[in-house]
Amino acid sequence: MPRAKPAKIEDVAAKAGVSIMSVSRALRGVEGVSEKKRTEILKLARQMKYMPNSNARSLVVANSNLIGISLPTFAGEVFAEILSGMRGTFDSAGYSSVIDTTEYSRTAELSWVKRLLSWQPAAIILTGIDHDPETRALLQASKIPVLEIWDHTGDPIDACVGIDHFSAGELMGQHAMELGYCRPAFVTTPRGHDIRADARLEGVRSVFSGAEIRASRPPLGNAFLTGFHGTLKLIEGGTPDVIFYLNDHMAFGGMMACGQAGLQVPDQIGIVGFNGLDITGVLPVKLTTIKTPRRLMGITGARTILAKINGVSVEAAKALPVELVAGETTRPQSITN
């Protein structure tokens, strides 16, 4: 019977009649072996179905080709697109992604970071800038390149690529103010659940500094449904003239709720989403929204971190621009309205 255990370098070396190191060098493509031997060794290795042992390699070189990526959730296109941008870049650089979803829990993030650090990853990517203090301490002590993505801060753990959510909120607010809206409201998640959502709300508030902005915070759940019910609840307490939403999906739910409540969009009420998903451009009535550069962010983030891994110094914090997409769910208000 054939050897049950998988071949290791030693076995290849024995069969090739060379030393272990020659095989190691040949496999890694470093110099120190003649071309003749190299091709011979590689042929033999393939033949013997040799498969390297990354654990052994990582143990001795004290790092790995694993990159940890932590996201709040897989739900929705947003993080999927960021991730897809990153993965494409990492993959072609030979890195594998170890992925986590925190479900917006800082402690879940922390315990994952601890577990991941035991693998000596090449880099770690976290979503947002709101972490457990221990997470930050651990990562800064580890000297491993860290990227915070999606959000923006002047004081990153290590590097940061994202958008400024407060400014994005201001942008939404500006747009509404310029159109003449004056009774804005916001439908979002429970307070503290998503600090980026809160930052956007603050951005809107800063524009409408005089007006009070009511916020409806329906409990978590399917985005369409929460948008729908959050809007109904909001309307009960008085009709705003424009509603901002946490995201496009909730805005859709909100549009339906307005329809059901007999409020014409955009004639009687304005709707503003967030993210600028592909669908928003396809639907019969185009949504006014903020377009976020998700894929670009993923790619930029990945490049930033690859640069760090390779010791190239890069800008610590990069804010990507967002774009307001004026759709058909908002329109200029007459002065007398």
Place this chain on the structure above:
Amino acid sequence: MPRAKPAKIEDVAAKAGVSIMSVSRALRGVEGVSEKKRTEILKLARQMKYMPNSNARSLVVANSNLIGISLPTFAGEVFAEILSGMRGTFDSAGYSSVIDTTEYSRTAELSWVKRLLSWQPAAIILTGIDHDPETRALLQASKIPVLEIWDHTGDPIDACVGIDHFSAGELMGQHAMELGYCRPAFVTTPRGHDIRADARLEGVRSVFSGAEIRASRPPLGNAFLTGFHGTLKLIEGGTPDVIFYLNDHMAFGGMMACGQAGLQVPDQIGIVGFNGLDITGVLPVKLTTIKTPRRLMGITGARTILAKINGVSVEAAKALPVELVAGETTRPQSITN
């Protein structure tokens, strides 16, 4: 200055005045240390910020707590939900997920499997049953538990949890036939791109064995758009009385195309989606679709593989039931129609 390098077991042992093995045992929670020493060691380890080195551990025990998961794509809710079901289960069992997206390429899958195998993962999960022959050979030789998810086959690499797409197609076909539809058509992806889609089409065909079923295969892209354009193209060549779609998103696109083409749904044309996403129940006109148990599948799959890891024998191939959700986009056809 303090030691730059992170503490290892040896350091903890030295400080505690015990042998390396005692620390190892204490940390792993295996017997062989007195409770007194154990608590003392654990306290010290925490104090010294000791962090285990998974590479070293995996090297000696010849396996890891990594589980590789390969998905075709992150786009759309479907795989995100399957993944989320799996990850929850794996996570609480102490495993980390190494994730890959193949973008429906068998060679991409193969090269990822190779890379992953070098990490001695605890298990590998692939989507579907259509793999490169080398992938299959490699995995079967590796003796690592393998799960194929989402699809169903009687001849899995190792284990399989999914739905029978041919049967699902039959179910859709049955529904339409019983309602009296007789000119069915199918809007899907390019041939061979997604063998599950093709299986469903075959399932529909087997029900309408007499009738020719035209298939529109728009090029890849945003699901809404491809559904939209695929439908317009289809209608050009003659109007079917019911259209089946690859998925719910494409069905939405199709509904819009019908609207634009002046075809009333469901009076002049029936629409059948696939997946039964949450939105389908929320939209103003409820979609007729097949509800797939995605989260359940993830959980079931994860449990199956955990059982395998722990040496418990399990059913090799499990087919989960799907459910037809009769919505408002299909209705009984009058005989004279």
Place this chain on the structure above:
DNA sequence: AATTTTAACGTTAGCGCTAACTCTAATTGC
């Protein structure tokens, strides 16, 4: 009291690989 058992440790050997060094023979320069 003499023997066996057991709990609580310690020691040894090695997992598969690579950095860093050493050795050899073929070049090179002058």
Place this chain on the structure above:
DNA sequence: GCAATTAGAGTTAGCGCTAACGTTAAAATT
């Protein structure tokens, strides 16, 4: 022609951890 280089190897010494086996002293059994 002879020291100085150098390409192409091989040797040595671990990386941090754990399985397997040894050792010791106390507890249990006869």
